[in-house]
Amino acid sequence: MEKYYKKWFKVLIIPALVLFVVVILVPFIMGLTYSFTAWRGSYFKGSEHWWGALVGITNYLKVFRSEKFLSALAYTLKFTVVAVVMKNLVSLALALMVKNVDKGKGLFRTIYFFPNLLGGLAMGFVWSLIFQNIFSTVLFGGDSPIQIPFLCDMLQDPNKAVFAMAIMATWQSAGYMLLIYLNGLNNISEDLYEAAAIDGATAWQRFRYITLPMLMPSFTIVFFLTLSSSFKVLDENLALTNGNFGTRMLSLQILLSTRESTPANYGMAQAQAVIFFVIIAVISIAQVMITKRKEIEA
Amino acid sequence: MKARKVAMLLVLGLAVIGLSGCGQKKKDYDVYFFNGKSEIAESLEDACKTYEEETGKKVKVFTVGTVEGNETLRSEIKSKDYPTVFATNSIGIEEWKSAGYALDASGLQNADLKELYENIPESMRLEFEGEGNYGVPYNIEGYGLIGNKELLMDILSLDTIDQFKADYQEAGYEEFQAMTEALDLYIQSGTGGAFTLNGNTYTVRDGKSDLTKDLTGVFAIAGAEKWTYGNHYGNFPISAVYGTVYDVREADPEKAEELRTPIIKSLNELEFATQFAAGADGPVERGPQFINSTVTGYDQAIQMLAERKALFIKNGNWIYSSVANISEETAKNLFMLPVKVSLEDEDITVDGLAADQMNRSVPEFVSQYYVINAKATDEERREAEDFVYWLNTSEVGMDYIINKFAFVPFNADENTELDNPLSNDLIEYKVNGNILANPFDAAPASWGLECYGKYIMEDLFTNAEKWSEKEKEEIADQCIAYWKSGMEEW
Numbered sequence: 018m019e020k021y022y023k024k025w026f027k028v029l030i031i032p033a034l035v036l037f038v039v040v041i042l043v044p045f046i047m048g049l050t051y052s053f054t055a056w057r058g059s060y061f062k063g064s065e066h067w068w069g070a071l072v073g074i075t076n077y078l079k080v081f082r083s084e085k086f087l088s089a090l091a092y093t094l095k096f097t098v099v100a101v102v103m104k105n106l107v108s109l110a111l112a113l114m115v116k117n118v119d120k121g122k123g124l125f126r127t128i129y130f131f132p133n134l135l136g137g138l139a140m141g142f143v144w145s146l147i148f149q150n151i152f153s154t155v156l157f158g159g160d161s162p163i164q165i166p167f168l169c170d171m172l173q174d175p176n177k178a179v180f181a182m183a184i185m186a187t188w189q190s191a192g193y194m195l196l197i198y199l200n201g202l203n204n205i206s207e208d209l210y211e212a213a214a215i216d217g218a219t220a221w222q223r224f225r226y227i228t229l230p231m232l233m234p235s236f237t238i239v240f241f242l243t244l245s246s247s248f249k250v251l252d253e254n255l256a257l258t259n260g261n262f263g264t265r266m267l268s269l270q271i272l273l274s275t276r277e278s279t280p281a282n283y284g285m286a287q288a289q290a291v292i293f294f295v296i297i298a299v300i301s302i303a304q305v306m307i308t309k310r311k312e313i314e315a
Numbered sequence: 316m317k318a319r320k321v322a323m324l325l326v327l328g329l330a331v332i333g334l335s336g337c338g339q340k341k342k343d344y345d346v347y348f349f350n351g352k353s354e355i356a357e358s359l360e361d362a363c364k365t366y367e368e369e370t371g372k373k374v375k376v377f378t379v380g381t382v383e384g385n386e387t388l389r390s391e392i393k394s395k396d397y398p399t400v401f402a403t404n405s406i407g408i409e410e411w412k413s414a415g416y417a418l419d420a421s422g423l424q425n426a427d428l429k430e431l432y433e434n435i436p437e438s439m440r441l442e443f444e445g446e447g448n449y450g451v452p453y454n455i456e457g458y459g460l461i462g463n464k465e466l467l468m469d470i471l472s473l474d475t476i477d478q479f480k481a482d483y484q485e486a487g488y489e490e491f492q493a494m495t496e497a498l499d500l501y502i503q504s505g506t507g508g509a510f511t512l513n514g515n516t517y518t519v520r521d522g523k524s525d526l527t528k529d530l531t532g533v534f535a536i537a538g539a540e541k542w543t544y545g546n547h548y549g550n551f552p553i554s555a556v557y558g559t560v561y562d563v564r565e566a567d568p569e570k571a572e573e574l575r576t577p578i579i580k581s582l583n584e585l586e587f588a589t590q591f592a593a594g595a596d597g598p599v600e601r602g603p604q605f606i607n608s609t610v611t612g613y614d615q616a617i618q619m620l621a622e623r624k625a626l627f628i629k630n631g632n633w634i635y636s637s638v639a640n641i642s643e644e645t646a647k648n649l650f651m652l653p654v655k656v657s658l659e660d661e662d663i664t665v666d667g668l669a670a671d672q673m674n675r676s677v678p679e680f681v682s683q684y685y686v687i688n689a690k691a692t693d694e695e696r697r698e699a700e701d702f703v704y705w706l707n708t709s710e711v712g713m714d715y716i717i718n719k720f721a722f723v724p725f726n727a728d729e730n731t732e733l734d735n736p737l738s739n740d741l742i743e744y745k746v747n748g749n750i751l752a753n754p755f756d757a758a759p760a761s762w763g764l765e766c767y768g769k770y771i772m773e774d775l776f777t778n779a780e781k782w783s784e785k786e787k788e789e790i791a792d793q794c795i796a797y798w799k800s801g802m803e804e805w
Binding site for chain 1: 610
């Protein structure tokens with residue numbers, strides 16, 4: 018089999034390569050180029066061709082002076098921190114629970130994984146009903162015996178909304194992350210726990226000194242996935258708050274910015290997309306490098 | 316080795332073919348119309364079929380809703396199968412003119428269509444920087460305070476609504492406030508009373524009737540949808556300073572300073588109106604629930620009007636069919652009144668416009684135009700021109716526009732009769748010269764949504780207390796700053 022792959026490797030990668038070049042690489046290079054021009058979507062301002070409409074780094078300067086972009090960037094960072102922590106904690110906790118279940122393990126896994134299969138935008142509107150009505154008027158507000166103001170009208174305050182969106186994002190992705198953690202947990206040899214138990218290690222010590230270090234490879238993957246998906250979040254933002262109350266994040270900002278000038282300033286929107294790409298690339302690479310180093314230590 | 320090379324070439328070839336699409340193919344239509352109004356999509360298809368039966372020319376129609384419309388048109392017009400006639404508005408024309416797609420009347424081949432273009436009233440022409448004549452209006456739309464006359468006549472014990480309508484038009488803002496308060500007292504407690512409009516007294520009856528027993532508030536307000544007040548309500552303060560779309564475009568950005576008082580007064584008006592909002596099971600008070608999309612969404616607001624829970628809604632003639640879907644009875648009783656503003660003559664800086672004129676007028680505007688694609692071939696343009704001419708002048712075409720699209724044709728006069736009573740009212744206001752333009756259209760992109768409407772929703776509608784003067788002034792400052800920076804050349 019290995020010989021087969023070795024022999025046919027070049028042929029087999031052609032479809033993927035062609036797709037990558039046509040769908041990602043070419044548009045990326047075009048986008049990068051257009052971010053330096055006065056591109057208006059359907060034409061280049063003052064010229065027939067892009068090279069006649071070059072404006073240097075004007076678009077980038079405008080982006081960095083744009084209050085909307087900067088506040089979207091800050092808010093995205095805030096959301097990312099909250100969402101990454103929440104997603105990791107919840108999915109790890111669920112994985113530990115599912116691992117210790119004897120009967121119906123498959124059922125729990127399926128239930129936890131299920132939200133992952135549902136469309137983000139559609140679920141966003143369902144969650145918007147939950148936050149606006151169930152949380153605010155039935156469970157934690159209105160005449161309910163449990164009064165938790167923090168969980169009421171969560172979509173009408175930027176600080177509460179971070180958590181509202183993170184709750185939905187966690188609900189949606191925890192099942193997927195759970196599978197990765199579960200796989201990691203199953204790979205830890207029972208011998209280690211037994212040996213530790215004999216030496217008198219407490220449950221916490223076993224978790225801290227065996228489970229955590231041995232789970233580092235899973236951490237790397239889950240961190241990487243949750244970090245970039247939180248940074249790129251759009252559905253939750255669009256459906257829950259639509260950027261109101263200062264909750265606009267970067268993806269939504271890029272999406273909306275062509276609608277916020279007449280004619281649409283695609284050059285500037287493209288510049289934002291390039292900056293967005295660079296930020297995600299830097300974070301992802303740095304994060305992979307750091308966790309990789311941790312893995313070796315473990 | 317050889318087999319591998321052959322396979323490689325094969326896969327590569329397949330991938331290239333797959334990605335390059337179907338290649339050359341003869342177009343199987345004569346006219347490709349990119350329509351910008353989703354409400355008429357179905358009837359438009361029918362109109363095109365009729366056209367094909369009459370002339371043998373096939374028209375392909377593609378319809379997208381308004382928000383994504385521009386984005387789709389941008390890619391569609393650059394494709395090989397580009398539209399030969401498309402829809403845009405008085406703001407979008409800047410893009411299509413600059414990109415070279417908008418054909419001016421002077422370039423038309425069909426002499427009859429050219430004449431039609433030239434006969435479009437000055438105020439409705441599609442121009443760019445005061446020049447050119449780029450399209451034929453789809454229709455006229457307008458908005459105001461829409462009421463249910465059946466309920467009003469019942470509450471006020473009237474036989475017809477005509478006198479009320481006439482008096483309301485002449486009434487000032489204080490009279491409007493007194494009327495609202497009297498109606499609210501009746502709705503909340505069934506208590507009668509009286510108010511005057513234009514000096515004439517109207518008596519509110521005592522006790523609820525079958526018709527009025529479901530009322531929960533005077534106005535249906537879609538608090539959760541900021542475009543409903545951000546966009547259209549924003550036109551009133553703007554109309555005090557700018558007469559038309561083109562006035563906004565040509566004015567010095569500093570002129571926006573004059574918007575301060577009109578904006579603050581418009582916020583006061585909203586503060587007043589939001590105290591009388593109808594809800595599903597009782598009045599809705601300002602606060603978090605006032606902007607909850609499951610309580611005060613657009614559909615809910617329409618429903619409250621249709622189900623006789625509210626007496627009035629600020630909206631446009633286009634709501635007729637949505638209301639009719641819920642209640643035919645309510646739909647046929649709708650009538651349109653002007654939105655009352657609290658502006659004084661000295662707040663209005665538009666030449667020749669006075670407060671009483673504003674108070675008896677409704678904004679009317681052309682939402683879309685048919686534009687011929689200047690980059691299409693001579694033959695394609697000729698076909699497209701013939702179709703636009705047919706749709707807008709032939710007996711069959713006009714029948715579609717008036718009866719199937721339920722449009723107010725741009726050249727409507729007092730003889731035009733429509734099913735939609737709101738459209739008939741619009742024609743009446745137009746014939747009497749009681750119309751405002753829609754300079755809001757030329758406001759900086761997203762000014763209504765991301766500035767004026769946003770502050771109203773986030774800071775004011777959620778606040779049940781009295782709105783502070785300072786807050787209102789700050790909002791006006793923000794709106795003016797946003798306006799000025801949006802007007803800068805970039």
